[in-house]
Amino acid sequence: MAEIYTVAILGVGARGGDVYGTIINDKKDKFRIVSLCDKKPERLERFGEKFGVGKDLRFTDENEFFKEKRADLLIIATLDTEHARHLLKALEKGYDVLCEKPLTGSREECDRLVAAQKKYGGKVLVCHVLRYAPAFMKVGELLDSGVIGRLVLIDALERVGYAHQAHSYVRGNWRNTKVAMPMILAKCCHDLDLLQYYVGAECETVSSIGDLAYFKPENAPEGAARRCVDCKYKDTCAYSAVINYIDRWKESGQPEDSWPYNVVANAPVTEEKLLKAMTEGPYGRCVFACDNDVVDHQITIMTFKNGVKASLTMTAFVDGGGRRMVFHGTTGEIIFDEAENLISVRKYGKSREDIPIDRLLEKGYGHGGGDAGLINTLYDILSGVADERTSLKASVESHLMGIAAEESRLNGGRVEKVHK
Numbered sequence: 131m132a133e134i135y136t137v138a139i140l141g142v143g144a145r146g147g148d149v150y151g152t153i154i155n156d157k158k159d160k161f162r163i164v165s166l167c168d169k170k171p172e173r174l175e176r177f178g179e180k181f182g183v184g185k186d187l188r189f190t191d192e193n194e195f196f197k198e199k200r201a202d203l204l205i206i207a208t209l210d211t212e213h214a215r216h217l218l219k220a221l222e223k224g225y226d227v228l229c230e231k232p233l234t235g236s237r238e239e240c241d242r243l244v245a246a247q248k249k250y251g252g253k254v255l256v257c258h259v260l261r262y263a264p265a266f267m268k269v270g271e272l273l274d275s276g277v278i279g280r281l282v283l284i285d286a287l288e289r290v291g292y293a294h295q296a297h298s299y300v301r302g303n304w305r306n307t308k309v310a311m312p313m314i315l316a317k318c319c320h321d322l323d324l325l326q327y328y329v330g331a332e333c334e335t336v337s338s339i340g341d342l343a344y345f346k347p348e349n350a351p352e353g354a355a356r357r358c359v360d361c362k363y364k365d366t367c368a369y370s371a372v373i374n375y376i377d378r379w380k381e382s383g384q385p386e387d388s389w390p391y392n393v394v395a396n397a398p399v400t401e402e403k404l405l406k407a408m409t410e411g412p413y414g415r416c417v418f419a420c421d422n423d424v425v426d427h428q429i430t431i432m433t434f435k436n437g438v439k440a441s442l443t444m445t446a447f448v449d450g451g452g453r454r455m456v457f458h459g460t461t462g463e464i465i466f467d468e469a470e471n472l473i474s475v476r477k478y479g480k481s482r483e484d485i486p487i488d489r490l491l492e493k494g495y496g497h498g499g500g501d502a503g504l505i506n507t508l509y510d511i512l513s514g515v516a517d518e519r520t521s522l523k524a525s526v527e528s529h530l531m532g533i534a535a536e537e538s539r540l541n542g543g544r545v546e547k548v549h550k
Contacts, residue, residue, distance in 0.1 A: 136201035146207030165200035256525035262503030278459030295446030305422035340428025350418035
């Protein structure tokens with residue numbers, strides 16, 4: 131009989147509860163969720179009942195939770211600024227760990243995490259889920275096959291989307307660098323990880339520019355209220371919380387448990403709960419009257435040790451979302467475009483080959499099937515029969531790229547060494 135791994139979850143919000151916990155809970159032949167910890171009692175009650183975790187193994191106090199080892203595997207899905215602290219505690223307790231990204235915004239903490247894993251020996255898998263998404267894996271296979279010759283340059287575009295920016299990075303948990311990481315790590319760590327993965331070499335230098343251009347008080351329309359429900363622009367503003375959370379919730383069929391509505395109000399979501407959130411909670415604030423400070427656009431240039439160059443542009447100022455990456459090689463190019471549902475292989479002088487992305491996807495979960503792909507691989511990683519493609523060691527490299535990029539941005543675009 132195959133081994134069943136016990137699982138504890140620290141942070142049962144959108145990622146820890148709705149995504150990883152839910153997928154794992156469906157794999158009862160491989161995993162059993164036995165303990166939960168979260169600051170919010172309502173989350174513990176909801177997911178405790180859903181996952182069948184007894185009340186005596188639900189904790190609101192992390193210190194109480196960490197008094198003993200609760201399971202084989204610990205999933206860390208807390209706020210960005212808590213990841214490193216929690217990961218260090220978990221390794222000391224002897225856990226194998228699945229940790230949400232980003233790990234940290236500090237070079238020193240990167241060193242401490244690597245040292246702790248070396249000392250205590252636990253496996254650490256970082257949730258760079260796009261490496262497990264079928265479409266992004268297909269691009270890697272194409273590059274490895276040599277179909278476009280030697281890779282010379284990558285041009286990457288991260289289209290966050292105006293509504294996603296407002297939800298997560300103006301009103302939401304990742305809005306402010308006092309409680310979250312800079313955008314280059316909070317959002318673009320996926321992109322940096324992919325670039326390093328595709329290039330297959332360490333990054334030597336980065337240069338980055340960008341700032342907060344729009345979501346600040348001086349750009350508010352004349353006479354705008356501090357809350358959308360009280361505002362004369364509530365039915366016309368593109369960023370109106372009333373439009374984006376209530377109207378669109380109704381248009382979507384009034385789902386009881388669906389992102390982003392279940393972030394704004396606890397599931398089961400109702401119109402009454404959404405209206406209360408608009409009146410009292412952070413997601414009802416005008417986007418020009420929040421405590422946000424993260425950038426809404428940024429450009430980063432990278433040089434790798436094997437000579438490959440890359441650029442990454444992140445922007446909030448697009449209608450839709452989705453990544454676009456163009457890989458320029460000596461004998462052809464590959465265009466990956468989520469918005470166009472396309473991977474296009476164009477060998478010079480030959481007919482193009484187009485691959486629809488949706489034919490590659492695993493339906494039902496986010497990040498192009500990467501969330502499910504990660505958990506589907508997790509059991510084999512813990513059992514030692516699958517590659518730890520997003521191990522701590524592999525993930526630290528892209529974190530150092532992001533840290534150097536933010537150092538550069540804060541210094542006017544100065545070229546920074548990744549490894550100092």
